[in-house]
Amino acid sequence: MRYRVSGKVQGVFFRASTRFEAERLKITGYARNLADGRVEVLACGEAEAVDQLRGWLTRGPANARVEGVSSEPVPPRELADFTID
Template sequence: MTKKAIKANVKGRIQGVGYRASTHQKATRLGIKGYVKSSSGSEIEVVAEGEEEKIEELIQYLQEGPNKAEVEDFSYDWIEPTEDFIRFAIKYEV
């Protein structure tokens, strides 16, 4: 099976609504590896690697997020998979 990867940016009212946690749960259920992290107060970055159909399912989810999220802008680019990830993680800035 061919591995695919994306780097996505999500903007909107996505802090404090469980966006990172729910993205982690969804990606883990889909068998996707990579990470989700806040890149600013109203922006989240996602890097995800996995089977193309699973990545496409995650893309659909990222555009909506959990119930209380308000996604205002969503973009992603297909990137080369690195296979550096062992699981999907939430990265916290220190």
């Protein structure tokens, strides 16, 4: 799944915290800042784990203020780990 998270999500360790949560859930993919202030997250893994990550994305780390999370399915990918771009 590809998620785009809006709100106060840049400059608050959102990507690093997402990586920690994704690794805990054994999810691969990436988190990267977008030019419009959102964070894009690609999550690849077991459906239940990806759903758990989505739930976490709606809250984010303590200093974030998430206003919305949009999602779209993407073709499955084989990725080695979870990176921050």
